Amino acid sequence: MIIEPYASHDRSAFDCGHPDLNTYAARHLGQYERNRLAKHWVAVEQPNGPITGFYAISQHALDTQSLPHRIRKRLPRHPVPCSLLGRLAVDRRHQGRHLGEILLFHAFSTVLRASREIGTFALIVDAVDDNAANFYTRYGLVPLEHNPLRLMILTQTLLQHMTA
Ligand SMILES: CC(C)(COP(=O)(O)OP(=O)(O)OC[C@H]1O[C@@H](n2cnc3c(N)ncnc32)[C@H](O)[C@@H]1OP(=O)(O)O)[C@@H](O)C(=O)NCCC(=O)NCCS
Numbered sequence: 295m296i297i298e299p300y301a302s303h304d305r306s307a308f309d310c311g312h313p314d315l316n317t318y319a320a321r322h323l324g325q326y327e328r329n330r331l332a333k334h335w336v337a338v339e340q341p342n343g344p345i346t347g348f349y350a351i352s353q354h355a356l357d358t359q360s361l362p363h364r365i366r367k368r369l370p371r372h373p374v375p376c377s378l379l380g381r382l383a384v385d386r387r388h389q390g391r392h393l394g395e396i397l398l399f400h401a402f403s404t405v406l407r408a409s410r411e412i413g414t415f416a417l418i419v420d421a422v423d424d425n426a427a428n429f430y431t432r433y434g435l436v437p438l439e440h441n442p443l444r445l446m447i448l449t450q451t452l453l454q455h456m457t458a
Contacts, residue, residue, distance in 0.1 A: 296341060297400050300327055300334035304344040310383035312422055318381060332380060335400060337393055347384040347393050349401050354378035354418055360438045377405045379419040398433055402452050409449050419445045
């Protein structure tokens with residue numbers, strides 16, 4: 295499996311089992327990419343082949359009030375810069391083979407690379423439902439206060455556990 299930047303790959307047969315994410319992949323992904331609202335990385339079996347998985351990543355300003363007190367007490371009161379993993383999905387035919395994990399670790403590396411040049415306090419993830427949130431908590435992400443579907447991991451924590 296190869297992970298490469300999205301470049302008009304075929305998305306027509308993509309089916310992760312979640313209607314909103316399927317619609318995003320089929321109808322909106324290209325538009326988000328063209329308008330530079332998100333950068334997409336896609337998993338393919340051969341270069342430029344049909345996508346078997348993808349994630350979308352953007353910049354985000356996070357309101358510090360949503361952070362646990364132990365973290366926000368050392369931060370300014372205004373929003374802080376973060377990366378946002380808005381969507382991550384794996385085609386049903388490829389689920390259960392650690393592709394979701396590989397894509398998530400790729401996103402961690404992307405954040406670490408970006409953080410060398412742009413202030414990035416944390417990675418924020420929007421889980422599509424409780425089941426998806428459970429997937430992310432396996433990897434050390436913790437829910438933000440008052441929103442169990444939005445989770446985070448500090449860039450500092452990623453740095454301690456990974457090399458970009
Ligand atoms: C959630 C999703 C990305 C996981 O991808 P995947 O390739 O099937 O998962 P992986 O094979 O990488 O799983 C890695 C580990 O996480 C576990 N896992 C997978 N999905 C899980 C879930 N929903 N909750 C808890 N654990 C989960 C696996 O059992 C595996 O554990 P193991 O290492 O002990 O074997 C995929 O099922 C998917 O696209 N689902 C639909 C869309 C979605 O929910 N996206 C997520 C957020 S928007």
